[in-house]
Amino acid sequence: MHRVRVKVVEDALDANETIARANRDDFDRAGVTVVNFMGAPGAGKTSLLERVLDGLRAGVLEGDVQGSLDADRLASLHVPVVQLQTSQGFGGECHLDANMVRSALPSLPLEEIELLVIENVGNLVCPAEFRVGEDARVMVSSVAEGADKPLKYPLMFRACELVLLNKIDLLPYVDFDVAKFTERLHTVHPGVECLQVSAKTGEGMEAWHQWLARLPGRRMIEA
Amino acid sequence: MHRVRVKVVEDALDANETIARANRDDFDRAGVTVVNFMGAPGAGKTSLLERVLDGLRAGVLEGDVQGSLDADRLASLHVPVVQLQTSQGFGGECHLDANMVRSALPSLPLEEIELLVIENVGNLVCPAEFRVGEDARVMVSSVAEGADKPLKYPLMFRACELVLLNKIDLLPYVDFDVAKFTERLHTVHPGVECLQVSAKTGEGMEAWHQWLARLPGRRMIEA
Numbered sequence: 294m295h296r297v298r299v300k301v302v303e304d305a306l307d308a309n310e311t312i313a314r315a316n317r318d319d320f321d322r323a324g325v326t327v328v329n330f331m332g333a334p335g336a337g338k339t340s341l342l343e344r345v346l347d348g349l350r351a352g353v354l355e356g357d358v359q360g361s362l363d364a365d366r367l368a369s370l371h372v373p374v375v376q377l378q379t380s381q382g383f384g385g386e387c388h389l390d391a392n393m394v395r396s397a398l399p400s401l402p403l404e405e406i407e408l409l410v411i412e413n414v415g416n417l418v419c420p421a422e423f424r425v426g427e428d429a430r431v432m433v434s435s436v437a438e439g440a441d442k443p444l445k446y447p448l449m450f451r452a453c454e455l456v457l458l459n460k461i462d463l464l465p466y467v468d469f470d471v472a473k474f475t476e477r478l479h480t481v482h483p484g485v486e487c488l489q490v491s492a493k494t495g496e497g498m499e500a501w502h503q504w505l506a507r508l509p510g511r512r513m514i515e516a
Numbered sequence: 517m518h519r520v521r522v523k524v525v526e527d528a529l530d531a532n533e534t535i536a537r538a539n540r541d542d543f544d545r546a547g548v549t550v551v552n553f554m555g556a557p558g559a560g561k562t563s564l565l566e567r568v569l570d571g572l573r574a575g576v577l578e579g580d581v582q583g584s585l586d587a588d589r590l591a592s593l594h595v596p597v598v599q600l601q602t603s604q605g606f607g608g609e610c611h612l613d614a615n616m617v618r619s620a621l622p623s624l625p626l627e628e629i630e631l632l633v634i635e636n637v638g639n640l641v642c643p644a645e646f647r648v649g650e651d652a653r654v655m656v657s658s659v660a661e662g663a664d665k666p667l668k669y670p671l672m673f674r675a676c677e678l679v680l681l682n683k684i685d686l687l688p689y690v691d692f693d694v695a696k697f698t699e700r701l702h703t704v705h706p707g708v709e710c711l712q713v714s715a716k717t718g719e720g721m722e723a724w725h726q727w728l729a730r731l732p733g734r735r736m737i738e739a
Contacts, residue, residue, distance in 0.1 A: 335660060358671075387639065445586075
């Protein structure tokens with residue numbers, strides 16, 4: 294008799310990882326490349342999507358604690374938007390996890406798109422700890438938040454393949470040293486790509502659009 | 517025989533509430549009034565403390581995921597600063613809870629102060645769900661974050677006795693409608709006090725200082 298022994302290693306594959314891999318398999322079958330898009334509240338995530346999604350075969354999964362403000366903003370674009378509210382608990386979840394994303398899969402028109410952007414809940418801590426089945430992670434940091442953020446939230450700055458430094462139109466009005474920020478960023482995450490952008494003035498939007506346009510079919514992180 | 521029946525109601529008093537009350541009792545015995553100070557990453561919490569603590573019989577408990585940047589900044593003030601790092605887990609805790617604050621009690625010179633400010637981890641979700649034994653909660657929202665934040669993170673804006681609208685020096689350079697913000701704030705939290713401030717220019721610092729100076733001995737929330 295053929296016997297296979299599967300050793301259960303408690304911390305090797307937790308439930309979130311298992312579900313994230315299942316999501317990834319489904320995305321792969323549908324030929325959809327997935328970006329997990331993260332950043333602090335008010336860093337400009339939705340604005341950065343508004344500026345670049347038109348013209349891409351993209352869809353958006355919006356994670357929000359409450360309300361549909363971000364999903365409403367994106368509704369004017371010609372891309373499908375599915376909203377995932379996390380407010381089931383007392384104050385809402387502070388991040389999306391693989392199971393929440395899985396619950397949205399039936400609502401996502403995967404056959405119509407080749408790129409799915411998952412806009413995570415505004416938070417610099419927990420979203421970095423939960424894979425959702427993505428191929429790449431992008432995080433946004435605004436110059437208004439200060440140049441110390443990579444040192445204060447190193448896991449988030451480490452857990453991404455691209456950093457968007459947003460609101461550079463505010464540089465003349467805030468105390469923000471771009472060279473120091475970049476040095477700190479590369480201390481916690483050597484070599485990570487960083488684009489300086491402004492969703493307001495449009496600066497850097499072409500580079501950000503190109504980065505997304507080049508993504509379909511690419512896999513920047515392993516499942 | 518005297519018998520007392522204590523019914524255990526599972527969700528009536530969870531462990532965090534129990535410990536928060538114990539903290540509160542200890543603070544009361546020491547005659548220390550406690551503020552839980554919350555806000556998103558980069559909203560300006562540390563800067564707002566730097567501007568007003570000198571001259572108060574105050575101490576600070578700094579909660580940070582990693583590093584000691586904020587504690588170092590406050591070290592130049594003439595107030596005791598105790599740092600609480602939350603990075604024990606994988607990516608660090610996204611909030612302070614009552615037990616973490618309790619672990620810092622022996623390091624706090626409670627007999628020397630009458631006001632303790634607990635600077636929470638930068639996050640607009642979870643800190644609002646965990647009482648730590650405080651008498652009042654203050655949250656900071658920066659105009660750079662956008663005027664939609666009260667609707668997107670209602671629990672945080674509801675779970676405070678004072679809102680500081682910071683970085684008003686940036687108002688000429690950002691799309692931020694103060695009237696709309698205030699209306700939304702009062703929709704989720706009718707009547708809450710809101711001070712418009714700028715840690716950079718000093719605007720509103722006198723009012724913020726006065727608010728803190730009036731606090732010792734007051735109890736704005738029940739344990």
